[in-house]
Amino acid sequence: MSQLTYLEAIRQGIWEEMERDPAVFCLGEDIGIYGGAFKVTDGFIDRFGPERVIDTPIAESAIVGAAFGASLIGMRPVAEFQFMDFIGCAFNQIVNMVAKAHYRWGAPAPLVIRGPSGGKVHGGPFHSQNPEMWFVHTPGLKVVCPASAYDAKGLIKAAIRDNNPVIFFEHKYLYRRIKEEVPEEDYIVPLGKARIAREGRDLSIITYAAMVYTAQEAAETLSKEGIDVEIVDLRTVLPLDREAIAATVRKTSKVIILHEHSRTGGLAGEIAAIINEEAFDDLDGPIVRIAAKDSPVPFSPPQEEYFLPQVSNVLREARRLKSY
Amino acid sequence: MTAKPATRQNSAVRVSMDSAEPHMAKKQNKPLAVKSTRNGVSPDQRTYTIPDHRLERPNFSIRQGRKGGKVSYEVTGDLSAPVPPIRESKYLNKKRCIEIYRWMLLNRKMEAALENLYKQGKVVGGVYFGLGQEACSCASAYALHKDDWLGPMIRNQGSTLVRGFSPRDIMMQYLAKADSPTRGRDASSHFGDIKDRNIVAPVSTLGDLLPVLAGVALGARLQGRNIAVMTYIGDGGQSTGVTYEGLNFAAVQDLGLVLIVENNLWAYSTPADMQFRVKDLAERAIAYGIPGVIVDGTDACQVYDAAHEACERARRGEGPTLIEAKMMRMKGHAIHDAADYVPKPLFEYWRKRDPITRIENYLLNVKKWLTPTEHRDLTAGVDQQLEADRNFAVASPMPEPESAAGGVYCEDGCHEIKPKYGTPKARKGLAGGPGEVEAAVHLK
Numbered sequence: 227m228s229q230l231t232y233l234e235a236i237r238q239g240i241w242e243e244m245e246r247d248p249a250v251f252c253l254g255e256d257i258g259i260y261g262g263a264f265k266v267t268d269g270f271i272d273r274f275g276p277e278r279v280i281d282t283p284i285a286e287s288a289i290v291g292a293a294f295g296a297s298l299i300g301m302r303p304v305a306e307f308q309f310m311d312f313i314g315c316a317f318n319q320i321v322n323m324v325a326k327a328h329y330r331w332g333a334p335a336p337l338v339i340r341g342p343s344g345g346k347v348h349g350g351p352f353h354s355q356n357p358e359m360w361f362v363h364t365p366g367l368k369v370v371c372p373a374s375a376y377d378a379k380g381l382i383k384a385a386i387r388d389n390n391p392v393i394f395f396e397h398k399y400l401y402r403r404i405k406e407e408v409p410e411e412d413y414i415v416p417l418g419k420a421r422i423a424r425e426g427r428d429l430s431i432i433t434y435a436a437m438v439y440t441a442q443e444a445a446e447t448l449s450k451e452g453i454d455v456e457i458v459d460l461r462t463v464l465p466l467d468r469e470a471i472a473a474t475v476r477k478t479s480k481v482i483i484l485h486e487h488s489r490t491g492g493l494a495g496e497i498a499a500i501i502n503e504e505a506f507d508d509l510d511g512p513i514v515r516i517a518a519k520d521s522p523v524p525f526s527p528p529q530e531e532y533f534l535p536q537v538s539n540v541l542r543e544a545r546r547l548k549s550y
Numbered sequence: 551m552t553a554k555p556a557t558r559q560n561s562a563v564r565v566s567m568d569s570a571e572p573h574m575a576k577k578q579n580k581p582l583a584v585k586s587t588r589n590g591v592s593p594d595q596r597t598y599t600i601p602d603h604r605l606e607r608p609n610f611s612i613r614q615g616r617k618g619g620k621v622s623y624e625v626t627g628d629l630s631a632p633v634p635p636i637r638e639s640k641y642l643n644k645k646r647c648i649e650i651y652r653w654m655l656l657n658r659k660m661e662a663a664l665e666n667l668y669k670q671g672k673v674v675g676g677v678y679f680g681l682g683q684e685a686c687s688c689a690s691a692y693a694l695h696k697d698d699w700l701g702p703m704i705r706n707q708g709s710t711l712v713r714g715f716s717p718r719d720i721m722m723q724y725l726a727k728a729d730s731p732t733r734g735r736d737a738s739s740h741f742g743d744i745k746d747r748n749i750v751a752p753v754s755t756l757g758d759l760l761p762v763l764a765g766v767a768l769g770a771r772l773q774g775r776n777i778a779v780m781t782y783i784g785d786g787g788q789s790t791g792v793t794y795e796g797l798n799f800a801a802v803q804d805l806g807l808v809l810i811v812e813n814n815l816w817a818y819s820t821p822a823d824m825q826f827r828v829k830d831l832a833e834r835a836i837a838y839g840i841p842g843v844i845v846d847g848t849d850a851c852q853v854y855d856a857a858h859e860a861c862e863r864a865r866r867g868e869g870p871t872l873i874e875a876k877m878m879r880m881k882g883h884a885i886h887d888a889a890d891y892v893p894k895p896l897f898e899y900w901r902k903r904d905p906i907t908r909i910e911n912y913l914l915n916v917k918k919w920l921t922p923t924e925h926r927d928l929t930a931g932v933d934q935q936l937e938a939d940r941n942f943a944v945a946s947p948m949p950e951p952e953s954a955a956g957g958v959y960c961e962d963g964c965h966e967i968k969p970k971y972g973t974p975k976a977r978k979g980l981a982g983g984p985g986e987v988e989a990a991v992h993l994k
Contacts, residue, residue, distance in 0.1 A: 234987060241984045248976035249969055251772060265987045273984075275977045277772060283802060285795035288761040292799060295765020295779075298744050299970040301772060303765075318792070322753045323762060330736045331751040333744050334960035336967050347993040365958045389960040389967055398993060410983075 230408040233401040235375035236340075237266050239382035240304060242412060244274055247302060250386055251278040253289055254306030254341075263308045264342055264401060286315035290339060294324045294391075297337045302386055307341030310395055311355045324391045325366030335391045340382070342398035343371075344436055344486060345518075345534055349398075350525035356435075356487040356518075361393050362464045362496070368392045368417055369464035373438040375406045377461055380415030388417060397436045418462045420470035426456030429544055430474040432497055433484040434460040437535065441484055444540035453548050463493060471497060472504035479510035480547050484535060489517035511550035514543045598836045602844040603852045604876070605634035612821040612893070623821060625893040633902050636912040639851035641858050644919045646692075648928070650850050651909050653688040655932050657708030658906055660717040663936050664724055668885055672944060674726040675737050680705035682880030683814060685850035685905035687782075688712055690810050690873075693857035694780055695865075697971070699766045701750040701759035701781035705812070705879070707739050709782075714747045717936055721943035734949035735957075756787030760796025760809065767805040767864070773971035778864035780808040780857070785825050786817020788834070797870065801838045806864025808857060809872045812847065814879035819891045832874035840870050847875030848905040851912075877905070 230238065244250045251274075252267055258281040261268030271279040282289050286307065293303035307313055313320070320339070327333040345354035361367050368390055372378040378396070385392035423438055424445055431441040438459045445455035458474050460467060475481050481501060483494035494515035501513055516535045524533050610627020639647065657680065664677045680687055687708035691700055694713070702709045707720055715731065722730035723738055731741035732751075742751030750762055763779040770777045783793055788811060800807035811831045815822050828834065835842025841863070845852040853875055860871035878900040882889035913920040920928070957964075 231987075234984070237984045237987070248974040249967075251974075261987075264991050268987050269984055273977070277975065278977075280768075280803075283795070283798055285761075285799055287758070287792040288764070288795035288799035291758060291761025291792070291796060292765030292768055295750070295762040295767070296769030296772070298750065298762075298766055299769045299773070300968045301769040301974065302967070303769075318755055319758060319761070322755055323758050326753070327751070328960050329958050330740065331732050331742045332957070332965075333742060333751070334965040334967060336960075349993045353993060368959075389965060401991075402994065 227407045227409055229405050230375050230379070231402050232372075232375045232378050232397075232404040233264065233266060235379035235408050236382050236396060237268070238408070239379040240267070240386070241270070241273075243383055243386045244270070244278065246412075249300060250302045250304060251280065251296075252304045252306065253280040253282050253293060255282055255284055255308050257281060257306050262306060264398065267306065286312055287319050290316040290319040290324065293337045293339070294319065294327070294335055297335045298333055302336050304338045304340060304386060307339060309353050310341045310343035310357055311352045313339070313341070313357055313360070317360070320361065320367070320391070320393070321364045325364045327366070328390070329366060334389045336389045338382070338385045338392050338394055340385075340394035340396060342401070343395040344397040344399050345523050345530060346399045346436065348525060348527050348530060349523075351522040354523040354530070356395070358393070358395050358463055359487055359492060362493065366391070367464060368462065369395070370417060370462050371395045371397070371435040372461060373397070373400070373423070373435050373459050375404050375408050377415050377421070379408055380413055381417065381461060383412075384414040384417050387414065392417070395435070399436050415461065418465045418467060420458050420460045420462075420467035422456065422474075423459040424455060424457040426454040426478065428454045428478060429480040429482065429547060430456045430458060430478045431482045431484055431540065432458045432460065432471060432474065434463060435486065437484045437486050440535060440537055441540060443537045444544065447537075447541060448544055451545075453544060455544065466497070466500065468500050468504060471500050475501050475505040476508045479508055480550065481509075482514045482516060482540065482543055482547065484516045484540060486518055486534060488520045489515065490520050492517050511547050514547055516540060516543055600830065600832045600835070600842050600844060603637060603856060604844060604846040605637055605849075606631055606846070608876070608899075612815070612823050612896070623891055623893055625896050629895050629899045633908070634846075635916065636849050636908055637852050639855050642851060642854055644917070647851070647917075648913060648919060650689050650692050650854065651913055652928060652932065653692065653708060653712050654684040654850065654906055654909065655929065656711055656717065656935070657684045657688055659932055659936055660711070660720065661707065663717070663940050664721065665885065667721065667724065667940070667944070673724045675724070676884040676886055677724060678704045678738055678884050679881045680708055682878055682900060682905065683812060683847065684708050685909065686810065686812055686847040686853050686875045686877060689850040689853040690780060690857040693854055693861050694778060695861070697748070697775070698778040698780065698861065699748040699750065699763060701752065701763045701779070702739055703752055703756075703759070703782045703784070703787070704739050705814075706782055710739060710741075710749060713749055715741070715743075715749075716939060718939035718943045721939060722946060725943055726948065727943065727946045728949035728953065729946050733953065735954070755790075757783060757790035757793035757796065760793055760807065761799055764796055764800040764803070764805045764807050767800070767807060768803060770971050771805070771867070772974045773969045774975055775971040776806055776865050776867040778806045778808055778861035780810065780861070782810045782812050784817060785811070785813045785815065785822040785831065786820065788831060789825055797838050797872070800870040801840050804867060804869035806867070807870035808860040808864055809870060810857070811872060811874045813874055813876050814847070815896070816879050816889070816892065818883040818887070830874060832872060835872040838870075838872070840872060842872040842874065844874045844876065847877030848900075848903045848908060850905060850909050
């Protein structure tokens with residue numbers, strides 16, 4: 227075991243997969259000698275060579291298209307997006323070319339598209355987004371959003387080994403803020419399985435990525451008030467772990483869904499529908515959703531704080547829900 | 551002469567085209583608005599050459615014009631030129647020339663059969679034709695080797711025949727049958743095969759195959775093989791951004807992409823003159839720093855020779871080639887479209903240059919490689935094959951509704967993922983893992 231940051235855990239995961247399987251290679255903008263805008267692939271080019279750590283032109287459609295093409299002949303490409311905000315540039319390749327390939331013509335696409343997403347770093351409208359919902363509505367993709375360093379390593383390894391296209395959203399706020407024990411040996415965290423980040427009896431918060439920490443901070447305060455909060459970290463948002471969602475509702479009967487992307491058309495709506503289908507009779511209060519505002523991500527720190535869900539929002543909603 | 555060399559100032563790239571081929575027309579570079587010095591070329595002007603293999607250089611333009619209250623397309627230029635002969639191939643012998651002709655005939659007659667199936671109400675959706683483009687589809691795909699890859703577009707059904715799909719496969723696609731290559735899940739030319747025929751299934755959006763085929767070549771190179779990867783783009787499709795991204799990526803990585811730019815003059819109802827400003831789309835190659843070449847898309851021998859040379863270059867690991875094939879789409883965008891917007895004289899001009907009539911004349915009358923009896927037998931064989939395939943396709947079942955379910959994901963070992971051309975090369979390991987990262991980054 228060693229102490230690794232969230233970012234280092236991802237690096238180690240990709241590194242180990244490249245050591246293990248010569249079919250794994252990386253491509254993206256500035257990932258070679260520079261090591262990537264956030265240094266996730268720092269040192270990779272020296273170890274694995276420019277053949278397997280490919281600096282590309284600024285051409286997101288070409289990056290995804292080339293990754294897909296290579297995957298068709300048995301390679302396992304890991305494509306870096308400098309910021310996940312830029313994934314819109316490759317949208318057609320992802321949703322029309324890649325995601326539909328196996329269903330339409332039986333072509334598996336074992337590729338990973340990964341990069342930093344998320345706010346609270348004052349990156350403004352084009353360096354702070356959480357665009358996972360653009361892809362959660364696209365059958366054929368898997369969408370992963372790790373919260374812990376342990377999960378980040380296990381999930382990136384699982385994503386690389388998966389035979390389907392996986393979009394891997396790394397939360398840039400967590401890159402260097404989270405540091406924890408991560409095993410040095412080989413392990414994976416399976417895709418599509420949620421984890422209980424905190425056990426509790428009174429109320430569930432279903433969330434993922436950086437919002438797990440917002441939920442935890444709120445849970446500490448609430449525990450002093452006698453409200454015992456359970457936190458479900460989804461880890462993978464496509465496919466969703468329906469069983470874990472239903473199980474926590476059956477246990478606590480009260481649920482808050484918390485996510486960092488905007489409210490309308492957000493994941494909370496889908497999870498509320500799942501609860502309605504799977505555990506309606508177990509509910510003992512309204513399903514509460516806490517999400518970012520329905521606007522672009524603002525730049526200035528006070529505005530961004532207003533935009534993003536805060537611990538105070540969770541506290542208020544949890545106290546209100548407890549009263550049911 | 552339409553293959554005017556593009557002359558540019560201040561360009562950082564000098565493109566050297568292979569003009570040593572005896573049949574390539576060498577172009578004299580004429581700088582624009584600059585005083586000539588040595589050899590008629592000012593030293594401060596960069597010059598580029600684009601080989602043009604055509605034996606005629608049609609020179610006309612299509613513009614919008616108003617007659618009374620109605621705007622329509624008008625063609626101006628010389629449409630009276632006689633049909634040129636087929637250019638002698640440097641590579642094709644009698645047997646291979648006849649094989650290409652047979653593919654073209656199969657392509658043409660299969661599409662005629664599809665048209666009949668449509669009129670009988672058996673086709674689900676529309677039918678797309680490559681009428682007038684059979685030489686381009688078939689002769690280009692014929693230049694590929696077994697290990698090479700193809701990314702066909704909607705008018706390249708002939709290319710998929712050459713790569714080993716049968717007319718019944720394509721017919722079943724149009725009839726939405728359970729045993730179609732996509733098992734009813736997609737239509738028309740939207741099918742592929744990663745196992746045996748090495749075909750990437752196209753999507754409806756244009757240009758997206760370019761980076762994908764480039765990626766196939768990249769993957770193959772990592773597995774120790776340089777292969778040729780061929781795809782097509784139209785005069786309309788080349789306007790898309792992903793076309794640029796894909797070809798540029800192939801260029802900087804020296805990937806063996808063979809891009810056939812099918813300039814068939816019409817993108818649905820929009821003429822090429824409203825799609826781009828350059829005289830010849832082959833000039834685009836200059837901006838990518840790759841070879842570009844112009845061929846007559848109705849001359850199977852020219853198409854084959856250019857495609858063959860581009861594939862050989864690809865297999866040597868030297869990078870991509872852009873081949874502009876000039877021809878005309880001789881039907882509407884799809885079967886519903888009567889193409890009334892196309893000026894009639896253009897149809898007359900290109901009908902005289904029908905690629906099948908031209909190669910038939912070449913084989914029967916110029917080379918005398920086919921006797922009338924042999925030709926009759928060959929045609930009868932194509933007809934018999936199509937009749938059998940048509941009957942098979944029509945009689946085959948529709949899919950069960952529930953067969954729409956499943957297969958969204960590759961699960962439970964449905965596919966084994968393994969390198970197709972060999973174990974990828976990997977640098978031998980150094981001790982240790984990734985070190986710590988403390989470098990300054992963009993956003994913290």
